[in-house]
Amino acid sequence: MDDTELRTAIVTELHAVAPEVDVDGLVDTRPLRRQVDLDSLDWLRFLVGLHERLQVDIPEADYPQLASLADLMGYLRARI
Amino acid sequence: MISRCPPSGKLIEWLVQPGDEVHKGQVVAIVDTSKAAIDVEIWTDGVVGQLKTVPGETVLVGAVMATILDPGEAPPEPEPPAAEPDHAPAPPAGSTRTADAARHDEAAGVRRRISPAARRHADEIGIDVAAVTGTGPLGTVTLADVDRAAAARPTPEAKSVETATPAERHALVRQAIAAAMSRSKREIPHYYLSETIPMARAVDWLTAENAGRPITERVLMAVVQLKAVARALADFPQLNGFFVDGSFRPAPVAHIGVAIALRQGGLVAPALHDVAAKDMPTLMRELSDLVARARAASLRSSEQSDATITVTNLGDQGVESVFGIITPPQVALVGFGRVAPRPFVTEAGLAAVATVSASLAADHRVSDGHTGAMFLASLHDWLQRPEDL
Numbered sequence: 022m023d024d025t026e027l028r029t030a031i032v033t034e035l036h037a038v039a040p041e042v043d044v045d046g047l048v049d050t051r052p053l054r055r056q057v058d059l060d061s062l063d064w065l066r067f068l069v070g071l072h073e074r075l076q077v078d079i080p081e082a083d084y085p086q087l088a089s090l091a092d093l094m095g096y097l098r099a100r101i
Numbered sequence: 102m103i104s105r106c107p108p109s110g111k112l113i114e115w116l117v118q119p120g121d122e123v124h125k126g127q128v129v130a131i132v133d134t135s136k137a138a139i140d141v142e143i144w145t146d147g148v149v150g151q152l153k154t155v156p157g158e159t160v161l162v163g164a165v166m167a168t169i170l171d172p173g174e175a176p177p178e179p180e181p182p183a184a185e186p187d188h189a190p191a192p193p194a195g196s197t198r199t200a201d202a203a204r205h206d207e208a209a210g211v212r213r214r215i216s217p218a219a220r221r222h223a224d225e226i227g228i229d230v231a232a233v234t235g236t237g238p239l240g241t242v243t244l245a246d247v248d249r250a251a252a253a254r255p256t257p258e259a260k261s262v263e264t265a266t267p268a269e270r271h272a273l274v275r276q277a278i279a280a281a282m283s284r285s286k287r288e289i290p291h292y293y294l295s296e297t298i299p300m301a302r303a304v305d306w307l308t309a310e311n312a313g314r315p316i317t318e319r320v321l322m323a324v325v326q327l328k329a330v331a332r333a334l335a336d337f338p339q340l341n342g343f344f345v346d347g348s349f350r351p352a353p354v355a356h357i358g359v360a361i362a363l364r365q366g367g368l369v370a371p372a373l374h375d376v377a378a379k380d381m382p383t384l385m386r387e388l389s390d391l392v393a394r395a396r397a398a399s400l401r402s403s404e405q406s407d408a409t410i411t412v413t414n415l416g417d418q419g420v421e422s423v424f425g426i427i428t429p430p431q432v433a434l435v436g437f438g439r440v441a442p443r444p445f446v447t448e449a450g451l452a453a454v455a456t457v458s459a460s461l462a463a464d465h466r467v468s469d470g471h472t473g474a475m476f477l478a479s480l481h482d483w484l485q486r487p488e489d490l
Contacts, residue, residue: 039364040364041364041365058364060362060417060418061321061322061323061417062321062323062388062389062392065316065319065321065389066389066392066393068316069316069317072316072317073317078315078316079316080312081308081311081312081319082312
């Protein structure tokens with residue numbers, strides 16, 4: 022899976038949780054939860070979606086490392 | 102026995118007839134004062150004897166409007182008006198003149214008048230009072246007018262929430278919120294309490310629990326709080342149930358309405374059924390499913406009407422605390438703010454401790470601050486022993 026495919030996978034799962042989001046307007050380096058209105062349940066549903074698509078488990082303790090889309094890509098790339 | 106009218110004004114309509122049984126607190130008449138149309142309540146139980154005032158007639162403060170018989174008392178022989186010098190004689194020509202004056206005022210653009218009972222009824226059955234023709238004095242909209250408007254209303258188009266466009270759906274949700282919240286603020290005498298609850302034990306316990314679980318079974322603090330509310334409610338039935346037709350009906354179990362923000366704006370509060378009886382992973386799955394379906398506008402009607410109390414959690418938005426508006430006919434709402442470390446005095450002194458502000462808005466017709474305070478104390482205790490929840 023290359024970076025473009027990985028980004029597409031992440032954005033697809035994000036869109037499933039927050040269908041109103043303009044995914045083309047997302048800035049990879051800005052904190053995601055500042056760009057998209059995600060409460061803790063949305064965030065968990067988003068991570069469960071990624072887990073089911075990519076078979077990567079994301080412990081709660083790692084949440085602080087996952088602020089931006091770029092953070093998520095780096096984290097997931099190292100684990101798939 | 103005698104019922105008296107509080108301020109002076111013009112009688113709009115009687116809601117009872119001679120021979121009707123009446124109960125203390127019942128609205129028996131509507132009187133138009135200079136400021137508004139008001140309900141006249143009866144302050145005793147009994148049976149309506151004679152109505153001594155006719156619609157359109159002006160009633161002075163302290164005047165006898167009607168006689169009320171004690172239960173079992175025989176109705177008196179009708180008396181000639183002259184036999185009672187202390188009450189205003191019924192004006193035979195006066196009522197005609199008043200009716201003429203009313204039409205005249207209406208034509209001159211006097212603001213619309215509506216009795217509180219009629220307004221409440223219109224709200225409940227979804228009638229726009231601005232479109233109702235008032236037939237009472239001064240064009241006042243009466244209960245009968247609202248019923249007439251309801252009967253004449255065309256059957257609404259079969260536009261379900263599922264087939265509505267997002268904009269239409271948003272408008273429907275907004276309307277529903279406006280109706281419920283306006284009614285709540287009009288009818289429910291709210292009282293509010295809050296309590297700062299240390300959450301360190303619950304946070305540590307949940308962190309350890311979740312560390313041993315796959316991501317698909319992870320539980321959120323919101324679920325721990327819901328479970329604690331359900332457990333605490335078991336000892337406080339006055340906070341869990343419905344206020345209907347002037348009396349409170351406690352609910353046997355707590356179906357908690359969970360306030361869910363919709364992405365297009367607005368919110369719904371569908372019920373999680375019998376929260377106390379379910380374990381947390383089950384509640385988490387059900388909550389997740391409820392949120393997904395609430396946002397997809399595919400809730401079941403039972404979920405929309407079953408909730409016996411509501412919990413709103415605005416912690417994710419970062420607010421310190423939330424004081425909610427009760428959803429009628431429920432009688433209480435519990436609010437949680439953000440769980441975060443704050444300065445807190447413990448036995449060891451001042452420390453930074455994770456705390457949450459929990460609030461209770463409750464209906465003073467059903468419970469008192471003392472009960473509410475004991476409930477929050479119980480909620481506090483439950484959150485100190487999450488392993489027992």
